[in-house]
Amino acid sequence: MKNFGIVIEHIDAHSQARVGKLITPHGKVELPMFMPVGTLATVKTLSSDELVKAGSGMILANTYHLSIRPGADIVMEAGGLHKFMNYPGPILTDSGGFQVFSLADNRKIKEEGVTFKNHLNGDMLFFSPEKAIEIQEKLGADVIMSFDECIHYPAEEKYVQASVERTIRWAKRGKDAHKRNDQALFGIVQGGEYPELRQHCAEALVEIGFDGYAIGGTSIGEPKHVFFQMVADSVKHLPSDKPRYVMGVGSLDYILEAIGMGIDMFDCVLPTRIARHGALMTSVGRINIRDQKYERDFSPLDPNCDCPTCKSYTRAYLRHLYKAEETLGKRLLSLHNVHFLIKVVEGAREAIRHDRFIEYKHEVLAKFGSKKGF
Amino acid sequence: MKNFGIVIEHIDAHSQARVGKLITPHGKVELPMFMPVGTLATVKTLSSDELVKAGSGMILANTYHLSIRPGADIVMEAGGLHKFMNYPGPILTDSGGFQVFSLADNRKIKEEGVTFKNHLNGDMLFFSPEKAIEIQEKLGADVIMSFDECIHYPAEEKYVQASVERTIRWAKRGKDAHKRNDQALFGIVQGGEYPELRQHCAEALVEIGFDGYAIGGTSIGEPKHVFFQMVADSVKHLPSDKPRYVMGVGSLDYILEAIGMGIDMFDCVLPTRIARHGALMTSVGRINIRDQKYERDFSPLDPNCDCPTCKSYTRAYLRHLYKAEETLGKRLLSLHNVHFLIKVVEGAREAIRHDRFIEYKHEVLAKFGSKKGF
Numbered sequence: 001m002k003n004f005g006i007v008i009e010h011i012d013a014h015s016q017a018r019v020g021k022l023i024t025p026h027g028k029v030e031l032p033m034f035m036p037v038g039t040l041a042t043v044k045t046l047s048s049d050e051l052v053k054a055g056s057g058m059i060l061a062n063t064y065h066l067s068i069r070p071g072a073d074i075v076m077e078a079g080g081l082h083k084f085m086n087y088p089g090p091i092l093t094d095s096g097g098f099q100v101f102s103l104a105d106n107r108k109i110k111e112e113g114v115t116f117k118n119h120l121n122g123d124m125l126f127f128s129p130e131k132a133i134e135i136q137e138k139l140g141a142d143v144i145m146s147f148d149e150c151i152h153y154p155a156e157e158k159y160v161q162a163s164v165e166r167t168i169r170w171a172k173r174g175k176d177a178h179k180r181n182d183q184a185l186f187g188i189v190q191g192g193e194y195p196e197l198r199q200h201c202a203e204a205l206v207e208i209g210f211d212g213y214a215i216g217g218t219s220i221g222e223p224k225h226v227f228f229q230m231v232a233d234s235v236k237h238l239p240s241d242k243p244r245y246v247m248g249v250g251s252l253d254y255i256l257e258a259i260g261m262g263i264d265m266f267d268c269v270l271p272t273r274i275a276r277h278g279a280l281m282t283s284v285g286r287i288n289i290r291d292q293k294y295e296r297d298f299s300p301l302d303p304n305c306d307c308p309t310c311k312s313y314t315r316a317y318l319r320h321l322y323k324a325e326e327t328l329g330k331r332l333l334s335l336h337n338v339h340f341l342i343k344v345v346e347g348a349r350e351a352i353r354h355d356r357f358i359e360y361k362h363e364v365l366a367k368f369g370s371k372k373g374f
Numbered sequence: 375m376k377n378f379g380i381v382i383e384h385i386d387a388h389s390q391a392r393v394g395k396l397i398t399p400h401g402k403v404e405l406p407m408f409m410p411v412g413t414l415a416t417v418k419t420l421s422s423d424e425l426v427k428a429g430s431g432m433i434l435a436n437t438y439h440l441s442i443r444p445g446a447d448i449v450m451e452a453g454g455l456h457k458f459m460n461y462p463g464p465i466l467t468d469s470g471g472f473q474v475f476s477l478a479d480n481r482k483i484k485e486e487g488v489t490f491k492n493h494l495n496g497d498m499l500f501f502s503p504e505k506a507i508e509i510q511e512k513l514g515a516d517v518i519m520s521f522d523e524c525i526h527y528p529a530e531e532k533y534v535q536a537s538v539e540r541t542i543r544w545a546k547r548g549k550d551a552h553k554r555n556d557q558a559l560f561g562i563v564q565g566g567e568y569p570e571l572r573q574h575c576a577e578a579l580v581e582i583g584f585d586g587y588a589i590g591g592t593s594i595g596e597p598k599h600v601f602f603q604m605v606a607d608s609v610k611h612l613p614s615d616k617p618r619y620v621m622g623v624g625s626l627d628y629i630l631e632a633i634g635m636g637i638d639m640f641d642c643v644l645p646t647r648i649a650r651h652g653a654l655m656t657s658v659g660r661i662n663i664r665d666q667k668y669e670r671d672f673s674p675l676d677p678n679c680d681c682p683t684c685k686s687y688t689r690a691y692l693r694h695l696y697k698a699e700e701t702l703g704k705r706l707l708s709l710h711n712v713h714f715l716i717k718v719v720e721g722a723r724e725a726i727r728h729d730r731f732i733e734y735k736h737e738v739l740a741k742f743g744s745k746k747g748f
Contacts, residue, residue, distance in 0.1 A: 041694070045701045049686065070669070070694040078672050078690055086686045295444070298452050312423065312460045316452055320415070320444040327419045327701055 004142070004184040004211055006031060006243050006264070013355040016262035017348070022058070022243055024090035024142040025182050026082060029057030031243070032259045034250070034345045035092060035267040036338050039065050041075070041085040044272050045331040046338065048087040054307065054339040055346065058090040058143070060267040063135055064099035064127075068118055072138035080140025092143040092267070095132040095174075097188070098216075098248070101150040109149065111166065129174040137180050144178075145214065146171040148188040153222045160192040168204045175208055184211035186245065192217060193226055195233040202237035212243035215263075219248040228257060235262055252281070252344060252368065256361040259348055266345075271337035276330045278322050281340045285368050287315075289333065294319045307339035308332075378516070378558040378585055380405060380617050380638070387729040390636035391722070396432070396617055398464035398516040399556050400456060403431030405617065406633045408624070408719045409466060409641040410712050413439050415449070415459040418646050419705040420712065422461040428681065428713040429720065432464040432517070434641040437509050438473035438501075442492055446512035454514025466517040466641070469506040469548075471562070472590075472622070475524040483523065485540065503548040511554050518552075519588060520545040522562040527596045534566040542578045549582055558585035560619065566591060567600050569607040576611035586617035589637075593622040602631060609636055626655070626718060626742065630735040633722050640719075645711035650704045652696050655714045659742050661689075663707065668693045681713035682706075 008020040021028045036043045036051060039062045043051055051059060061081055066072065078084035081091050100107065104116035104125075113128025132147035148167045151160060167190045178185050187205035191197030205213060215234045218227050231246060238244055243264045249255055250268020258266070271281065280287040282302035287294075289301075297315040309318070309332040321329030344364060351360030382394040395402045410417045410425060413436045417425055425433060435455055440446065452458040455465050474481065478490035478499075487502025506521035522541045525534060541564045552559050561579035565571030579587060589608045592601050605620060612618055617638045623629060624642020632640070645655065654661040656676035661668075663675075671689040683692070683706040695703030718738060725734030 040698045040700055041691070042700050042702045045705070047682075047686075047702060047706070049682070069698050070690070074670060074690060074694070077670055078688065084688075084691055084694075086691070296448060296451055308421075308423070312421075314452065314458075316444070316448060317415070317458055317460075320448070320458075324414045324443050326414055326416050327704065328416045328421060330701065331419070331705070332421070 001181050001184055001211060003182065006241070008240070010353050012260075012352045012357040014358050015260040017259045017352045017357040018262055018264065019349045019352040020264075022090070022264070024058070024184070026088065026090040026142050029090060030346075030349055031264040032345060032348060033057040033265055034255065034341050035060045035265065036272065037062070037267055037269045038085065038087075039269070040069060041066060041081060043334075043338065044276065045327070045334045046272075048085055050308075050335055051338070052088065054335065055342045056089065056338070058092055058265070059087060060092045060094065061085075061139070061141065062096070062099060063093045063132065063139065064096035064103070066093075066139060067096065067135050068120055072135045076138035076140065082140070090142040093136050093139050093141040093145065094247070095136070095145040095147040095188070096127055097132070097145075097148045098150045100127050111169075129170040130177040133174050133177045133185075137178070137183065141183065143184045143186060143212065146174045146185065146187050146210070148190055148216055150217055150220070151190065151192060153192065153217070153220050153226075155192050157192075157194055157197075160190075160194055160197055164191050164197050164201045168201060168208075171205055171210075172208050175210070186210055186212040186214050186243075188214045188216040188247070189234040189238070190217045191230075191234070193222065193230060195229075198230065198233035199237050202234055206237070206239060210242070212245060213238045214245040214247050216247050218246060224254075227254065228261075231258055231261055231263065250341070252341075253365055255345065256348065256364060259345075260357060260361060271341045272334045275333035275337040278333065280333060281337050281368060283367060289315065289319050289322050291319075301336055302340065305336065305340060305343075307336050309336040309339075375555050375558055375585060377556065380615070382614070384727050386634075386726045386731040388732050389634040391634045391726045391731040392636055392638070393723045393726040394638075396464070396638070398432070398558070400462065400464040400516050403464060404720070404723055405638040406719055406722060407431040407639055408629065408715050409434045409639065410646065410716075411436070411641055411643045412459065412461075413643070414443060415440060415455060417708075417712065418650065419701070419708045420646075422459055424682075424709055425712070426462065428709065429716045430463065430712070432466055432639070433461060434466045434468065435459075435513070435515065436470070436473060437467045437506065437513065438470035438477070440467075440513060441470065441509050442494055446509045450512035450514065456514065464516040467510050467513050467515040467519065468621070469510070469519040469521040469562070470501055471506070471519075471522045472524045474501050485543075487521075503544040504551040507548050507551045507559075511552070511557065515557065517558045517560060517586065520548045520559065520561050520584070522564055522590055524591055524594070525564065525566060527566065527591070527594045527600075529566050531566075531568055531571070534564075534568055534571055538565050538571050538575045542575060542582075545579055545584075546582050549584070560584055560586040560588050560617075562588045562590040562621070563608040563612070564591045565604075565608070567596065567604060569603075572604065572607035573611050576608055580611070580613060584616070586619060587612045588619040588621050590621050592620060598628075601628065602635075605632055605635055605637065624715070626715075627739055629719065630722065630738060633719075634731060634735060645715045646708045649707035649711040652707065654707060655711050655742065657741060663689065663693050663696050665693075675710055676714065679710065679714060679717075681710050683710040683713075
């Protein structure tokens with residue numbers, strides 16, 4: 001498609017981390033990037049204006065959820081997602097595949113597609129590769145995703161093999177169905193933990209030809225080393241001149257390690273979800289704002305953060321709001337976490353440009369890495 | 375006290391409506407004014423910054439609620455309410471009297487004060503005139519209120535008579551207990567529906583001498599004409615050089631009528647509470663955003679409003695957020711209602727300056743008056 005592509009500006013001298021720009025119909029955004037998730041056309045508690053001010057690039061919205069509420073036709077009639085939610089930057093929609101396989105009940109998978117009960121009112125729905133494209137064309141995001149089968153982990157090789165073949169056939173059908181030339185379409189590499197299947201899926205998708213490639217079937221409960229093996233087994237078969245996206249990853253250690261492997265894009269509900277439970281990512285480690293010790297702590301949430309929450313409010317006030325179940329609390333905490341994660345990835349870009357990404361990764365993880373609870 | 379008082383700049387030629395300034399330690403604000411209510415040191419869903427941008431003057435916080443959560447000592451240690459909630463303008467705290475009589479259980483009224491079970495955890499608490507002042511001195515608002523007995527409506531004259539005498543004695547005790555000279559202390563006129571008791575209470579409070587006077591015991595279920603009678607029976611015995619405040623009133627017709635009777639200050643949870651239930655005050659009448667008819671309405675909530683909600687989002691989007699129970703919905707709707715009510719009162723000030731307040735009142739009520747559901 002036109003108006004879409006990546007420009008790689010620099011590759012880190014000591015890793016495969018790369019920095020550059022993603023060109024989209026709604027502007028250029030920096031890579032690598034973390035995309036906040038706006039499931040129902042809202043990143044929970046935050047306004048679109050706050051996202052822009054936090055430095056968000058592309059954001060993600062969920063096809064499955066939006067197809068149920070408010071329905072794709074209404075979003076289309078509004079002029080598409082950008083107008084509907086008043087977000088000026090680029091937007092990506094997933095295919096609904098993950099939700100069909102994680103949220104829906106009474107699922108029946110056939111070659112044609114999947115029938116399932118939706119999680120809200122129990123109505124029977126049908127998703128197929130063509131249907132997922134049709135809905136996403138109505139939603140009108142800049143980047144849309146192929147419909148895939150998200151298998152569970154672990155899964156038998158035989159099952160994964162058959163599933164990968166179907167995912168490839170579904171990807172082809174989706175590409176054939178896709179008509180809008182102002183939307184990039186990404187393929188999703190599946191294949192579970194099996195290197196040959198990852199390779200086969202990646203190569204088949206590249207042969208069909210997509211505007212970008214995602215690595216799917218990760219972050220579904222597999223051990224950490226298996227996650228990185230899956231990413232490694234996929235990324236090496238993907239072209240370097242297309243964007244690479246690992247889906248559903250939001251913890252710092254996973255993001256930074258994957259950036260080092262040449263991944264450009266990430267999304268996750270993690271920063272907003274944990275914020276709503278009072279857990280904050282800060283430059284001084286993980287903070288649980290419910291803790292009694294913050295009752296009289298009149299310092300900022302994160303002394304090194306310049307987000308509106310940290311500039312205007314204290315830990316004691318944020319704890320009070322949280323304990324009193326005041327909406328403003330979840331909102332201010334979400335804003336901080338989104339801001340924080342965006343800034344860490346911004347720091348990664350800067351480090352890549354100076355060939356010091358590995359040092360940066362270790363600095364960040366030493367301060368607030370996985371052992372500290374992210 | 376120093377740094378406190380009113381300047382009356384003009385009195386409407388055809389009513390007793392007056393326009394001017396309230397001088398406080400945290401700046402001058404325009405009168406008449408509507409004060410949004412921030413019960414727990416937050417106007418529900420909104421940030422302090424949004425309030426300032428909406429043109430809020432003074433805001434109100436609730437002594438009873440804050441004394442339970444987070445506790446007055448914590449607010450004091452934070453440097454007072456202004457710093458705690460990061461609100462730069464003036465703040466008023468009520469005395470807790472209304473909540474003790476409306477929310478608490480197992481209430482026992484004695485001359486010394488009131489013992490009651492708090493509504494959250496059932497702990498027995500004790501409020502007295504001195505205790506209400508002590509807590510409010512710790513909270514540190516610019517204007518604090520005397521502790522009074524809020525009687526029910528209707529109530530026997532004999533009961534009201536005895537209650538008024540106690541309220542007067544309590545007001546005197548509160549004044550004697552009040553030590554901070556950077557806080558104005560208001561008396562509260564009670565007396566139910568009995569003109570002589572209203573007069574007696576007002577005169578007795580004026581003799582004790584307060585920085586301003588509130589009219590209490592209203593908006594507790596009495597018919598509309600009784601409300602205005604109570605206000606009339608109180609206001610005529612109050613000095614014209616002190617601010618006059620009718621407590622707990624947030625509907626447009628009540629506010630505008632009372633402004634015409636010379637009232638300067640109002641507060642109510644109404645705009646934010648009804649917003650959280652999907653009800654909006656707009657220049658084209660009351661809107662219930664849940665209504666099916668807004669499903670595909672891509673126009674602004676209020677075509678004549680310049681609040682961030684109306685400038686950035688459509689009715690269809692707001693309805694979607696509301697139906698999907700997304701926090702952002704309640705937030706954007708609350709912001710509009712607060713903004714709207716502040717602007718209507720701003721319009722009243724402008725009209726008073728031009729001796730056309732009566733016309734303004736009728737224009738406003740014709741457009742979105744009580745018959746249209748406010």
